[in-house]
Amino acid sequence: MRLQASSSMSGLCVREEEVLRSDDTSRDPRVDAAACKRVNAASMLCVPLAHHDETIGVLKVYSPEAHHFDDTDVETLELLSDLISAHLSHANLFETEARENRRDSLTGLPNRRAFEERLPIELARAARSGPLSLCLLDLDGFKGVNDRLGHPAGDQVLREVGRILDGSRLADDCFRIGGDEFALLMPGTDEDEARVAATRIAREIRAAALGQGVISASFGIATRIDHDGEALIAAADTELLAAKDRLYGRADSWDQST
Numbered sequence: 001m002r003l004q005a006s007s008s009m010s011g012l013c014v015r016e017e018e019v020l021r022s023d024d025t026s027r028d029p030r031v032d033a034a035a036c037k038r039v040n041a042a043s044m045l046c047v048p049l050a051h052h053d054e055t056i057g058v059l060k061v062y063s064p065e066a067h068h069f070d071d072t073d074v075e076t077l078e079l080l081s082d083l084i085s086a087h088l089s090h091a092n093l094f095e096t097e098a099r100e101n102r103r104d105s106l107t108g109l110p111n112r113r114a115f116e117e118r119l120p121i122e123l124a125r126a127a128r129s130g131p132l133s134l135c136l137l138d139l140d141g142f143k144g145v146n147d148r149l150g151h152p153a154g155d156q157v158l159r160e161v162g163r164i165l166d167g168s169r170l171a172d173d174c175f176r177i178g179g180d181e182f183a184l185l186m187p188g189t190d191e192d193e194a195r196v197a198a199t200r201i202a203r204e205i206r207a208a209a210l211g212q213g214v215i216s217a218s219f220g221i222a223t224r225i226d227h228d229g230e231a232l233i234a235a236a237d238t239e240l241l242a243a244k245d246r247l248y249g250r251a252d253s254w255d256q257s258t
Contacts, residue, residue, distance in 0.1 A: 010058045013046040019074050020046045024066040042066040047077045049085040056088055104176040107162025115175035115183050119229045122187050132187055132224040133194035136236040137217050139180040145211035157210045164204050191223040218243040
């Protein structure tokens, strides 16, 4: 049951940070009598769940009988609420840490770990419901920006590329997987459609005139190869390397030119 915090006993419990007891919900102006009747709650206890001086929730206990709870019940729930609050707080902390461990701190995009976890999920889904394309995208000219303008300038380039990717329709499926390397998962997208999307993003990166106008992007596309994630990555990487080769003329000149 969800009640408006501004007009419910739960909201009052949070604001006052103390246990509240309603012995007869049909006569208590602090509760929604109709809502309580629907769930057969004739009496109620609300206990704030607080941890480190922060209220993180409310424990609500109902009874179909009026005047069911007494002071002993209140004391018991207060003790129980301390334990529940600690567990909830730890669970929230764990969830936050897990999310941060899968997020690149510089660009805000999901990182390689998130990509490696997501890829098999999308491959399994593609086996049931349609194509999956992968784009590996690499920045051209990035090493030169670091060498000439310094690493802060290079970091700014990466942030701006992250912003471009985050603003695309593929925002939930873009990952920073290396220094200036990005992966774009495209569920439900065939190779031709993926190439159109990747070309559009590469043009946006070029048009942004990053790194004093020297940054562009090369990419490689591959579409699902059975359930083999490594094969999909290898196929996209092969096309990316071929694009680099065409751009710089020689495969062994990439490091010196980027």
